[in-house]
Structure formats: C-alpha cells, structure tokens
Amino acid sequence: MKSREAELIEVKWLGRGGQGAVTASDILATAAYLEGYKGVQAFPFFGGERRGAPVSAFTRLGDREIRTRSLIYEPDVLIVLDPMLPMQIDVTAGIKKGGYVILNSPHKPSEVGLKGDFKIATVDALSIAEELNLKVAGIPIYNTPMLGAFSKSTNLVGLESITKAIVKHFGAKRAELNVKAAETAYERTMVMGSYTGSCLVDPPTIGGKGSEIKSFKELPISPVSKPTKASMGAPTGAWREHRPVLNKEKCEKCMLCWLYCPDGVITISEEKYPIFDYEYCKGCGICAHECRFEAIELVREA
Structure with a gap:
C-alpha cells in the first residue's frame, strides 16, 4: 500500500444510486486538501438509471497537480458501500497489491470471504446509519460512515480533516449526524492483513480492464429506463x-x-x-x- 508520501493515491467507490458514493468522493477530496495534499480530484461514473442502480465514483490524492482524467481501473483503495455487491460481482478486480478493500459489512474481515494480496477492513455502516437515523426517504446513507472507515483503515487522511470536510459540505446543522456517523465508524472499523480463504461466491466475469483513455471524457452506457x-x-x-x-x-x-x-x-x-x-x-x-x-x-x- 502506498504511503502518505506517494506521488498519487487512487480511491474507487462502489455503491448504488442513493447511498452517497458520489458525495463521499467529493468529501474525501476536500478532506485530503485540508490534510495538505496539493492535488485532489473527485468525479462520478454512472448512467441515467434510478436510485438503486450501480454507481462508481473516484478520488485521486497527490502532492502535485493531477493531470490524468481517466477512470481508475487499479485503485489503491476500494470502498464498497453496498453490502450485497461482493455477493454479485468481483469487487476486488484490479485492486493494487498491498491495497485496501473497505466493506460495509456486519462481519469481521476474516469472515467476508474475499481473497487476495490486500488488506480488508469492515464496518457495519448500515447499523450506524439506522442507530443515528441517517436516512433519506427511509433509506440509510452510508457515505459518512465509510469515510470514517477509510480514515481508520488507511491513515491517509485524518479523522479531523474528514469531519471538517463533512461540515464544509453539509453545513454545521446538517453535518451533526454525519460527523457522528464518521466518528462512530472510525471507532468500530476492523482491519486485518491479507487473507487467502475461499470466496463466498464465484464472481461472474464482467469484462476485463480497458485502456485508460486520456484524450477525451469516457461516458457510461445509459439505456432508456421505463417504469414497467x-x-x-x-x-x-x-x-x-x-x-x-x-x-x-x-x-x-x-x-x-x-x-x-x-x-x-x-x-x-x-x-x-x-x-x-x-x-x-x-x-x-x-x-x-x-x-x-x-x-x-x-x-x-x-
């Protein structure tokens, strides 16, 4: 895993629409800037589907200007907001050797069944969101608990910078519960080293890594959605x-x-x-x- 002094740190967020992955990537970029990183970048990648559809978001942190604008295919840190995704796809595809996989899961890292040369961290963000009533339209929001888990797991951005960025994004009044969620997750996050056990499921083949495209902006495939x-x-x-x-x-x-x-x-x-x-x-x-x-x-x- 890269250290704080690394030239560039790449973070990939996986979730579903409505869980806060895009907001989390923005807040992390702000927190990294407050922490002292000179170059930060955050951007989403999704189609025109409704809430519940798969969503990716990305954050880059560096100590110099970041010029690349491509998607992140080989992240240093992978954060999975949706607890069901590891059961459906190979969420660890492309993770760099020695990196981190941070999961929203009620299980211990040794029990989630992922394998590979990466560290695994888990936190029950769903329970935290329900305890604090951190919901939108009745649906728990996981982004701020997972930001706390990121801080605890990687030590790349301190919790103080995370909470300051949350306040900056939401405003003092709305930020109160979100700050509490991040702090609670920070305390409850469990981390372990590389694990080589069996996967819970055989992940489906979802396509290989594409070439990084830097000459133009990549667009997601966006089918027309009809409510039938x-x-x-x-x-x-x-x-x-x-x-x-x-x-x-x-x-x-x-x-x-x-x-x-x-x-x-x-x-x-x-x-x-x-x-x-x-x-x-x-x-x-x-x-x-x-x-x-x-x-x-x-x-x-x-």
Missing part, C-alpha cells in the same frame, strides 16, 4: 438491501404505494392489498416513504 416490469430485462431484485413488507392491519388500501412505485413492481390483489414483486423490486423505499399509514416496513436483507 416488461422493460427491465434482467431481474433487479439483487440490487436491494431492504425489502418492503406490508402490515395488512395498518393498510387502508389507498394504493398510493402502487401509484408512486417508480418501477411498476407493485400489483393489487383481489382483496385490494399491494403485492410486491421481489424479483424486480430494488428496495428504493419510496412506497414506505409515501405510505401515510405506516403500513409498509423496510426489512434488512443481509
């Missing part, structure tokens, strides 16, 4: 961290959940109760947020 099940193609239920569960005793059959579902995965039963299609439900939480009778609860999957 028929247009979704592959099932998207694996994107979900929480599933909506109906309490029929509270349900007034108003059908607002059906009306507001952005993906059209709610149907109505003969008894006029909503039915959730978990094969395609992304767990965005909009149905629970819009239910004025609190008849829909979001239950954690992992």
